Amino acid sequence: MSAVTTSEWAVETRGLVKHYGRKVKALRGVDLRIGRGEVFGLLGPNGAGKSTLVKILMTVIGRTEGEGTVLGNPIGDKAILGRIGYLPEHHRFPGYLKGGEVIDFFGAMAGIPRRERKAKAGELLEIVNMSEWAKTPVRKYSKGMRQRIGLAQALVNDPEFVVLDEPTDGVDPVGRREIRDVVKRLGEQGRAVLINSHLLGELEMVCERVAILVKGKVAQQGTLEELAVGQGRYEIELNDGDASSLADAVASGGGEDPALTTGERLVVHENVLRIYTEEAAVVGPVLAKAVEMGLLVRSMKPVRPTLEDMFMQAVTDPTSGQALRPGADRGQKGAE
Amino acid sequence: MSLAITQTRAMLVDAYRELNARKLFWITLILSGVLVLVFALLDIGNGSITFAGFSIDIPVDPDRKLFFNLAFTQIGIGVWLTWVATVLALISTAGIVPDLVSSGTVEMLVSKPISRVRLLLTKYAFGLLFVALQVAVFSVGSFLVFGLKGVTWEPRILLAIPIVVAFYSYLFSVCMLLGLLTKSTVAALLTTLLFWFAMFILNFTDASLLTMKSSSELRVDGLRADVTRLEALTIEGLEAQGSDAPDAGDTEALDDSNFYLASRRRNLAAAEEEYESWAKWSGRVAIAKTVLPKTSETIALLERSLIDMTEIEGLQQSGSAWEDEAREAAEERGDVYVSQREASAAAESALRDRSIWWVLGTSLAFEGVVLAICCWRFTKRDF
Numbered sequence: 001m002s003a004v005t006t007s008e009w010a011v012e013t014r015g016l017v018k019h020y021g022r023k024v025k026a027l028r029g030v031d032l033r034i035g036r037g038e039v040f041g042l043l044g045p046n047g048a049g050k051s052t053l054v055k056i057l058m059t060v061i062g063r064t065e066g067e068g069t070v071l072g073n074p075i076g077d078k079a080i081l082g083r084i085g086y087l088p089e090h091h092r093f094p095g096y097l098k099g100g101e102v103i104d105f106f107g108a109m110a111g112i113p114r115r116e117r118k119a120k121a122g123e124l125l126e127i128v129n130m131s132e133w134a135k136t137p138v139r140k141y142s143k144g145m146r147q148r149i150g151l152a153q154a155l156v157n158d159p160e161f162v163v164l165d166e167p168t169d170g171v172d173p174v175g176r177r178e179i180r181d182v183v184k185r186l187g188e189q190g191r192a193v194l195i196n197s198h199l200l201g202e203l204e205m206v207c208e209r210v211a212i213l214v215k216g217k218v219a220q221q222g223t224l225e226e227l228a229v230g231q232g233r234y235e236i237e238l239n240d241g242d243a244s245s246l247a248d249a250v251a252s253g254g255g256e257d258p259a260l261t262t263g264e265r266l267v268v269h270e271n272v273l274r275i276y277t278e279e280a281a282v283v284g285p286v287l288a289k290a291v292e293m294g295l296l297v298r299s300m301k302p303v304r305p306t307l308e309d310m311f312m313q314a315v316t317d318p319t320s321g322q323a324l325r326p327g328a329d330r331g332q333k334g335a336e
Numbered sequence: 337m338s339l340a341i342t343q344t345r346a347m348l349v350d351a352y353r354e355l356n357a358r359k360l361f362w363i364t365l366i367l368s369g370v371l372v373l374v375f376a377l378l379d380i381g382n383g384s385i386t387f388a389g390f391s392i393d394i395p396v397d398p399d400r401k402l403f404f405n406l407a408f409t410q411i412g413i414g415v416w417l418t419w420v421a422t423v424l425a426l427i428s429t430a431g432i433v434p435d436l437v438s439s440g441t442v443e444m445l446v447s448k449p450i451s452r453v454r455l456l457l458t459k460y461a462f463g464l465l466f467v468a469l470q471v472a473v474f475s476v477g478s479f480l481v482f483g484l485k486g487v488t489w490e491p492r493i494l495l496a497i498p499i500v501v502a503f504y505s506y507l508f509s510v511c512m513l514l515g516l517l518t519k520s521t522v523a524a525l526l527t528t529l530l531f532w533f534a535m536f537i538l539n540f541t542d543a544s545l546l547t548m549k550s551s552s553e554l555r556v557d558g559l560r561a562d563v564t565r566l567e568a569l570t571i572e573g574l575e576a577q578g579s580d581a582p583d584a585g586d587t588e589a590l591d592d593s594n595f596y597l598a599s600r601r602r603n604l605a606a607a608e609e610e611y612e613s614w615a616k617w618s619g620r621v622a623i624a625k626t627v628l629p630k631t632s633e634t635i636a637l638l639e640r641s642l643i644d645m646t647e648i649e650g651l652q653q654s655g656s657a658w659e660d661e662a663r664e665a666a667e668e669r670g671d672v673y674v675s676q677r678e679a680s681a682a683a684e685s686a687l688r689d690r691s692i693w694w695v696l697g698t699s700l701a702f703e704g705v706v707l708a709i710c711c712w713r714f715t716k717r718d719f
Contacts, residue, residue: 020718081448096356114342
């Protein structure tokens with residue numbers, strides 16, 4: 001399962017609560033565990049509390065209730081911050097600084113001695129492909145270049161734990177791939193990484209475990225495999241119009257001799273029939289029925305749920321079937 | 337410890353880069369240099385002022401050292417450093433805190449292993465350091481110019497550095513608090529200028545009330561002396577006439593015998609009442625000033641140190657014909673005339689009597705309170 005090999009967690013929170021004023025309840029009791037050496041993805045709709053959670057871990061904001069540890073020290077302990085790398089969302093570097101100076105300055109603020117910083121800056125500029133721009137003022141950078149420098153400064157202190165809030169925001173596809181590679185390498189080096197991103201496809205490529213935050217609470221947490229359990233499906237591709245005929249025929253109430261008796265969910269999507277089961281044995285009779293009906297089966301394949309599928313399921317209200325509205329809990333009726 | 341040194345050094349370099357990026361810092365420094373150059377080219381002596389070879393005759397022949405000390409305190413400090421350069425410095429540094437707490441920057445800094453109080457106070461200290469640098473360039477420049485010109489080697493000129501920095505620090509602490517609360521450079525700058533103006537008005541009111549009080553006091557003293565003199569004259573006169581002279585304490589009998597004495601006594605009572613009133617208001621303003629920063633008086637400390645009161649009095653012209661007429665008219669009314677010059681000198685002397693510790697101590701206490709509020713606010717705030 002997960003890459004957690006030690007009993008000690010990089011991050012552990014219990015019942016983290018954050019209220020802004022009386023009305024806005026950004027976090028409503030977050031329990032989270034990030035293992036050391038694990039690349040962890042934090043996802044959720046806008047206003048779910050992702051950045052709030054990250055900011056609490058980084059002591060940028062205080063918490064209303066709850067407790068937790070970061071690298072074994074209580075949340076809020078400033079001393080531990082020197083061992084953490086952080087790239088905030090919408091970060092802004094002073095325009096008068098040059099790329100290399102940004103890395104040097106934040107390295108110094110993390111307590112890295114000058115000589116080490118100098119050596120490290122060159123290496124990091126190389127990694128994020130910004131060596132040529134090291135002597136250009138940041139104000140002349142594009143958004144993607146600022147992200148690259150931001151990533152480099154987050155790594156200058158050789159952190160044990162790296163927190164990246166929307167690291168690929170504004171970065172072109174080539175750059176995104178490079179950033180993904182850097183993140184993967186960090187995980188391989190045994191560093192814990194927390195990535196907060198909207199780009200689910202990217203998280204899927206690098207994260208070992210994820211947590212889906214909805215309205216200030218962790219709706220789901222686990223490895224991608226754990227979250228995918230019970231959400232796999234088979235897809236049968238047919239000719240136009242045939243998918244719905246087959247669905248009618250195999251559904252338990254759809255014919256005299258139903259092929260599906262166990263009540264699996266069926267969804268017709270254009271010319272594809274989706275059967276929500278992970279058991280190949282369930283699909284056999286459906287194929288037999290198609291052959292019996294003389295339908296042409298173009299393809300049949302098992303489909304593992306994407307992170308997007310899992311995400312959509314987590315943010316969909318089970319009673320209405322509608323995706324939850326964005327924004328934090330504002331204490332309307334029914335809320336805690 | 338090495339962590340703190342590494343961070344402080346980085347913040348110092350950053351503060352320098354930030355100021356370096358603001359052209360205004362260099363413009364102010366160059367203008368300071370120009371003013372020092374003006375001092376270098378200016379000279380006085382033998383009844384004329386010379387500037388870069390041109391000379392103008394003047395009717396008086398003041399002391400050369402006093403002239404340059406006055407030029408330094410009145411123009412160099414009084415006009416340039418405390419008005420023009422202060423406004424320029426405020427424009428240069430007002431953005432330090434709003435930039436620090438702006439979204440996207442503050443997260444980067446407060447997430448580092450440094451306490452928020454240290455972060456804020458270091459930024460504050462570096463803001464002051466650069467102002468100190470400006471004043472130092474100007475003061476050391478002036479000190480050298482005065483010395484090399486053979487006017488005077490006056491090390492007290494260098495007192496301008498701590499004095500002007502103290503003065504600036506009152507304003508900068510207020511500017512920092514406002515920057516923290518509003519997150520806006522323009523709002524912080526404008527409200528600080530407003531605060532400074534309010535302090536200026538308060539100081540002006542204080543000085544005016546003190547002048548009125550001093551003037552009243554001098555009038556009371558004059559009238560009291562007159563009354564005593566007339567009482568003695570009256571008793572003497574009555575005794576000379578061979579009549580029964582009343583006791584010195586029997587004011588009624590004395591007043592009945594001398595019309596002038598009665599009218600002076602009435603004037604004295606009115607003057608005493610007026611004095612009480614001025615003293616009451618002056619006292620109230622002084623109490624209000626105790627809890628507020630004393631911007632003008634802090635700057636005046638330099639003048640107090642550099643220039644002796646008697647030297648200035650020597651420069652002032654003695655009573656004019658107009659004043660003599662006013663004095664005679666007042667005497668005819670049974671009153672005492674107090675000239676504006678005398679009242680101002682008395683008020684100036686009263687101001688100079690205020691202790692340095694009251695001027696600096698209470699102002700720095702105010703600054704301390706403002707800084708404590710800043711630190712508390714910055715520590716508690718979510719960003």
